Amino acid sequence: xxxxxxxxxxxxxxxxxxxGLLDVAYDILEDTPVGPLLVGVTDRGVCRIAFDxxxxxxxxEFARLYGPRVLRSARPVDRVRSELDEYFAGRRHGFDLxxxxxxxxxxxxxxxxxxxxxxxxxxxxxxxxxARAGAPKAARAxxxxxxxxxxxxxxxxxxxxxxxxxxxxxxxxxxxxxxxxRLEGGxx
Amino acid sequence: xxxxxxxxxTFYATHCDEVLSFLRRRAGxxxxxxxxxxxxxxxxxAYDRLEHGEHLRAxxxxxxxxxxxxxxxxxxxxxELTDGPAVEDGRPPFEELAPLTDGLPPKERAAVVLRYGYDxxxxxIGTALGSTEQAARQxxxxxxxxxxxxxxxxx
Numbered sequence: 001x002x003x004x005x006x007x008x009x010x011x012x013x014x015x016x017x018x019x020g021l022l023d024v025a026y027d028i029l030e031d032t033p034v035g036p037l038l039v040g041v042t043d044r045g046v047c048r049i050a051f052d053x054x055x056x057x058x059x060x061e062f063a064r065l066y067g068p069r070v071l072r073s074a075r076p077v078d079r080v081r082s083e084l085d086e087y088f089a090g091r092r093h094g095f096d097l098x099x100x101x102x103x104x105x106x107x108x109x110x111x112x113x114x115x116x117x118x119x120x121x122x123x124x125x126x127x128x129x130x131a132r133a134g135a136p137k138a139a140r141a142x143x144x145x146x147x148x149x150x151x152x153x154x155x156x157x158x159x160x161x162x163x164x165x166x167x168x169x170x171x172x173x174x175x176x177x178x179x180x181x182r183l184e185g186g187x188x
Numbered sequence: 189x190x191x192x193x194x195x196x197x198t199f200y201a202t203h204c205d206e207v208l209s210f211l212r213r214r215a216g217x218x219x220x221x222x223x224x225x226x227x228x229x230x231x232x233x234a235y236d237r238l239e240h241g242e243h244l245r246a247x248x249x250x251x252x253x254x255x256x257x258x259x260x261x262x263x264x265x266x267x268e269l270t271d272g273p274a275v276e277d278g279r280p281p282f283e284e285l286a287p288l289t290d291g292l293p294p295k296e297r298a299a300v301v302l303r304y305g306y307d308x309x310x311x312x313i314g315t316a317l318g319s320t321e322q323a324a325r326q327x328x329x330x331x332x333x334x335x336x337x338x339x340x341x342x343x
Contacts, residue, residue, distance in 0.1 A: 004204045004224070012225045021232045022196075059195035069235050070195040 023067030045098030
C-alpha cells in the first residue's frame with residue numbers, strides 16, 4: 001500500500017478547511033526561536049498555542065473541548081504564523097488575532113483579559129494582576145491561570161513575575177520566559 | 189462501552205493510504221484522486237454525528253465504494269440506463285441492498301454490503317472490519333441467512 005502523495009493530502013486538508021468543516025485546524029510551527037509550537041484555530045479564533053506539541057495528546061484535548069473534526073491544515077494557521085514570525089523578529093509588539101477562550105473557566109477569562117493589557121516590554125506581578133482582576137488576594141490562583149494559559153506568547157503570561165522581580169515560573173519553562181522577556185527588551 | 193470517536197486527524201492518518209489504494213483498484217488511478225478527496229470530505233461532513241468509533245474502516249470504505257459506483261453510473265451512456273436499474277452481473281447495487289440490510293447487526297450488515305454491494309473480497313472485508321478473512325466470511329453468510337429467514341424463504 002503506497003502512501004498518499006503529499007499534493008493530494010494537502011489538497012484535501014485545504015479543502016476541508018475552506019469548506020468550513022473543521023472544529024479545530026492546527027499546525028505545528030517547527031522552527032521558532034522557542035522551539036516547535038503547536039497552534040490550534042477554531043472558527044472563532046486561536047484556541048491554543050502549545051510549547052510541547054505532543055500531537056496525540058493535543059488532538060484528544062481539541063476533540064474533547066471543541067468537537068472531533070480536528071485536522072492539521074496549514075492555511076487557517078497562516079495569520080498566526082506570520083504574526084508570530086513578526087513578533088520573533090522584533091517587528092511586532094502586539095497581536096491582531098481573535099481568540100477563542102470558551103474552554104477557560106470564567107475566572108480564568110477575567111484574569112486573561114487583564115493579562116492582555118500588559119504591554120510589550122513591561123512586566124507586572126501576580127498580585128497586581130490579581131488586584132486588577134478584582135481578586136486582590138488571589139495571587140496564587142492567578143499563578144495557576146498563567147500556568148494554564150491556553151495561548152501563551154499571544155496572551156503574555158511571560159510578562160508576569162514574582163513580587164521580588166524573580167521570574168518565578170512559566171508553563172513553557174523558565175528558559176523560554178527569559179528568552180521572551182529579553183526579546184522584548186525589558187530589564188530582567 | 190464502545191470506543192469514542194477519535195479526532196479526525198487520527199482517523200484520516202489511519203485510513204487514508206488504504207482508501208486511496210482501494211479507490212485506485214476500483215476506479216483507476218486518475219479518478220481515484222478526485223474520489224479520495226470526496227470520500228474524506230463526505231466522511232468529515234458526517235463525522236460529528238457519529239456516535240462511536242467502531243467499524244470506522246468499514247464505514248469509510250463504504251463511503252468510498254458508494255462514490256465509485258455513483259461515479260461509474262453517471263459516466264455510463266444514457267442508452268444503457270433505459271433497461272431499468274443498473275445491475276452488473278446480477279448483483280444488486282448498494283442503494284437496493286442498503287435498506288434491505290437495515291435490520292442486520294452492524295458487523296453482518298457491513299460484511300453483506302461490502303461483499304454483495306461492492307464486490308470486495310473476504311480478505312478486504314476482514315481488513316475493513318478489523319478482523320479476519322474467516323470472520324468476514326462467517327459474518328456475511330450469517331447476514332444472508334438472517335435475511336432469508338426474515339423474508340420467510342427456505343434456507
